[in-house]
Amino acid sequence: MKTVLITGANSGIGFATVQLFLDNNYKVFAHYNQNRNSLESLDNKNLFLVKANLLYMNETEELFKEVMKETERIDVLVNNAGLYMSADTDKDLSIEAFDEVLNVNLKAPFILSKMFIHIMKNFSSGKIINISSIGVKYGGSYSSMFYTISKAALESLTLSLAKEGSKYNILVNAIRVGVTDTDIHKINKNKNMNDRVELIPLRRMAETKEIAEQILFLSSSKNSFMTGSIVTVAGGE
Numbered sequence: 001m002k003t004v005l006i007t008g009a010n011s012g013i014g015f016a017t018v019q020l021f022l023d024n025n026y027k028v029f030a031h032y033n034q035n036r037n038s039l040e041s042l043d044n045k046n047l048f049l050v051k052a053n054l055l056y057m058n059e060t061e062e063l064f065k066e067v068m069k070e071t072e073r074i075d076v077l078v079n080n081a082g083l084y085m086s087a088d089t090d091k092d093l094s095i096e097a098f099d100e101v102l103n104v105n106l107k108a109p110f111i112l113s114k115m116f117i118h119i120m121k122n123f124s125s126g127k128i129i130n131i132s133s134i135g136v137k138y139g140g141s142y143s144s145m146f147y148t149i150s151k152a153a154l155e156s157l158t159l160s161l162a163k164e165g166s167k168y169n170i171l172v173n174a175i176r177v178g179v180t181d182t183d184i185h186k187i188n189k190n191k192n193m194n195d196r197v198e199l200i201p202l203r204r205m206a207e208t209k210e211i212a213e214q215i216l217f218l219s220s221s222k223n224s225f226m227t228g229s230i231v232t233v234a235g236g237e
């Protein structure tokens, strides 16, 4: 049975990914931070919940250790957890806020990837999928620049890891996710989602399962040659 760790797994894209991987007979380590209610509603013997606040590097390292207590190998790492931040004023664009966004969106994926690649090397096999954003294509807005910068750097990290991983058959890719129907959009109350959807050629948001299907493909044995790719799943944007 293959094993996967999915971060940010209690809601949105992460939760849909958990469900899809369980349906495909993976043993799933589902990471959560504040809430675990959706995960608890899944009654499945192949599901293991692990808590960590990815703002803190020591908790991120602890997450790795907790997973490795339960398994000797991990086949797939999905760095999905993401912190979106939109500043109301220039004062909100503080160094502290910048650090928080970078910690969750960039440094935690870096730490987890580095630690899990070390394990994957022993088996000459592994997949890492980083969840980026279509915002990177457009530069994002001024108020949410920390988020967009973190995702641009995550894409850069993906390319670096893919180079190292390719020596050991570890394939590393990122998905540039377009507007998807999740709670992350509730954070910016000033954003008019109808206007935003009008910019998407398909004229609708993605459903979480549509993103999860792409994550599953990149994780599966069907993907044997794609690495260092930034895949856009954004309805034509």
Ligand SMILES: NC(=O)c1ccc[n+]([C@@H]2O[C@H](COP(=O)([O-])OP(=O)(O)OC[C@H]3O[C@@H](n4cnc5c(N)ncnc54)[C@H](OP(=O)(O)O)[C@@H]3O)[C@@H](O)[C@H]2O)c1
Residues within 6 Å of the ligand: 007, 008, 009, 010, 011, 012, 013, 014, 032, 033, 034, 035, 052, 053, 054, 055, 079, 080, 081, 082, 083, 084, 104, 131, 132, 133, 134, 176, 177, 178, 179, 180, 181, 182, 183, 184, 185
């Ligand atoms: N939805 C979109 O339109 C869209 C577009 C582009 C990219 N994305 C990316 O897709 C990924 C999933 O987001 P989503 O749309 O599914 O939204 P979501 O349901 O709000 O999921 C975000 C997840 O990140 C976790 N997270 C946030 N801060 C954390 C922290 N300090 N420590 C640990 N976990 C933390 C949250 O866990 P807690 O709630 O427990 O803190 C939550 O599970 C994110 O990386 C996001 O940037 C989404």
